Amino acid sequence: MTKIDLIETTILDIPTIRGHVLSMATMRTQTAVLVRLRFSDGSEGLGEGTTIGGLSYGPESPESIVSAIESYIAPVLIGRDGDDINGALNLVDKLVKGNRIARAAVESALWDGLGKRLNAPVSQLFGGAVHDRLPVAWTLASGNSDTDIAEAEEMIETGRHNIFKLKIGKRAVAEDVAHVARIKAALGDAASVRVDVNQAWGLTDARHGLRALQDVGCELVEQPVQARYREAMAELTAGNEIAVMADEALNGPEDALSVAAIRAADVFAVKVAQSGGLKRAAEVVAIGRAAGMGLYGGTMLETGLGTATALQLFATVETLDWGSEFFGPLLLTDEILATPIVYSDFCVEIPRGPGIGVALDPDKIAFYRRDGGTSIKAVAAV
Ligand code: MUC
């Protein structure tokens, strides 16, 4: 048996290349929780648990991710068989409710470890990759229309991105619509323009907003109202041609089923972390496919590590009608991977190699680490 000997968490704070202005917070730093598992045969597994804007995006913070792993997940997994991922997930599901990002980070490290021991990419463990690259969007969120236009034009010219997600919901609806209209008019048919409201609108604002956005050539609206207002999402979905995407409303397969059942969206933004791990994200994908939902690979703006993890899963998904947004590492001022993920021809490449397919740069981890990481060891392994 390959035992789990050690579970270690490390918090990293990495500056962003510019302020990332969202309806609920402006990010100038991204904070990632790295999880390292060491197994009795000397192999290791890496995972990442990352959220956005502290506690402003959702119910977990970097600090709560560390505490859930340190106090509740690590103690029950230490000493267990590292190859028995389903056994570990069932146990953690029983003992830890919510805390999906924390659970996902540990699960990712289990898959990475297993893949490395088997000398197989994680995509192989999920049935095999059907893509070697995925279309990848960029988020325009500088808070200024002219800066956003210049940024988008450069992205198109350099072949990096031609799908843009605009973060709106902070200003009045009419101002936001004018901002989207200006950007769409400037970019024209060279770009797909979409928006993410991050739950900021009430239903009345959303009714006006969706109609107006549709008229200015915006193709999709992500999470216009609060996640819990599923009937409102269903009304907006049924009442407009513009696609409605569920993001914060999708916390795992149970949510996927409820959203699909009342058609509270046209598209699922499937996120590994928000789903509660790779397996649950695969279940969200399966429910979405069965319900005829459009699919999109979503991000929590992870570093290259979490991004590579998600790429391993989404490489196995045949139909990603709306592409992906796995650009997290590009929003950061520095790279923490030994070899960066490759972006070219408006796509992101799926890393090759065993496990998640990437390695960390130890100097960068030492530079960006915040005090307060933890290490839980098996008594026998100390
Ligand atoms: C979100 O709400 O989708 C994804 C891209 C981005 O800029 O922010 C995230 C979060």
Ligand code: MG
């Ligand atoms: Mg979103």
